[in-house]
Amino acid sequence: MSGLFSPRTRYxxxxxxxxxxxIxxxxxxxxxxxxEAIEQLRAHVTITDEEIDAASAQEKIVRHDVMSHVHVYGVAAPSAAGIIHLGATSCFVTDNADLIFLRDACDLLVAKLVNVIDRLSxxxxxxxxxxxxxxxxxxPAQLTTVGKRATLWIQELLWDLRNIQRARDDIGLRGVKGTTGTQASFLALFDGDHDKVEELDQLVVELLGFKYAYPVxxxxxxxxxxxxVLGPLASLGATAHKMATDLRLLANLKEIEEPFESTQIGSSAMAYKRNPMRCERVCSLARHLTGLYQDTVQTASVQWFERTLDDSAIRRVSIPSAFLTADIVLSTLLNITSGLVVYPKVIERRINSELxxxxxxxxxxxxxQKGQSRQECHEKIRVLSHQxxxxxxxxxxxxxxIERVKKDDYFSPIWDELDKLLDPSTFVGRAPQQTDKFVKVTVSAALAPFKKYLTSEKVELSV
Known part of the structure; x- marks a missing residue:
């Protein structure tokens, strides 16, 4: 993701x-x-570090990033120097490039998200x-199962997968539209031939691997x-925050914990601590991710007529930040879901205290069923429950x-049934069946188009 939003990739x-x-x-x-011009352009399509520095120096003179790079590209491809950017405005490269980055960045997120879903499943x-x-x-409420609770997280992640993929597939190119979107410059280039201008727009779209250009x-x-595009990322942030918060609470209950290395230190003072720092990191970054969405809403609302430039600086910050943040949130979730630790005895003890x-x-x-009055039984069990x-x-x-029930002769007709009546598995309803069907049917179908992304690779966090 860092490489995608790097200066080298952009230029x-x-x-x-x-x-x-x-072409x-x-x-x-x-x-x-x-x-010859085409061949020289093709030979130098990947910018070098020296050329990036040269463009930066040129920009200090002309105060225009695109024209600086037109100049440097022309030096590398002299036979094409006079035709680079022919008929185009700066947004031909800046906006079309941004749309390419949005599409490719979504692909990177989807690849990680499907693996989080797969491992959690x-x-x-x-x-x-x-x-x-x-x-x-x-x-305390009615029993569920550990697996069923996980399906609640998975279902929201599936919706995030759907939303990100849907946004990605909906991205088009700006295409070749000219300075105010009228294509006037290209109409002049082709001597007023409207068909050729439309053909040019479509041809550039196809050469760049897109399905369509925005019509206007x-x-x-x-x-x-x-x-x-950033709306689904903010929604992913909400999902990640909720899931990580649940795991933080479960860590406090000592029922489930995130991975904890044998040499990991939880606190500089309290040696016994096992803090859920990965989940805390997810919550912290997820809040930042959801907040970045507001940048896009505010920016879109204040664009004047055919354009204004107050969108440029904020988009250069918020869009890469959103994808980089979503990327590390998913990397952290992938690490967490690959090594969740469950403590059955703690879970059992808590059940027994409430069951x-x-x-x-x-x-x-x-x-x-043994012939006793419901009302009379209700009153007796109510009294014992309050005691x-x-x-x-x-x-x-x-x-x-239960000990009180066993000592009260009134309940003697069911004493031999108490163990069965207190079997936790009889209190979970269809949780096991729901989980099994959800994973094997719903999740399996949702991940089927993304099998190429699935991997068993272990994800390590640097710190």
Missing amino acids: STWRKLWLNLA AEKQLGLTAITD AFALEYKDMPVLGWTHFQ TGQTYSRKIDID PFMATENIIMAMV AARVVKEEGGDNDL
């Missing part, structure tokens, strides 16, 4: 655009463009049957395109509701 892409514009113009009959299948205490309002533009492509209260309805139903709750909350003791 080499400008040269690629100038080369293909010249298309020559193909449509502009005799001023020679075969393997985790979900592995733990699809393991009961775990569910939480609503971060208060001002000098720039509409900045709403940036909204369309007796959740089992009261099952106990009532079992007693009714047990008082022990937990006021005395700091364990939940002894």
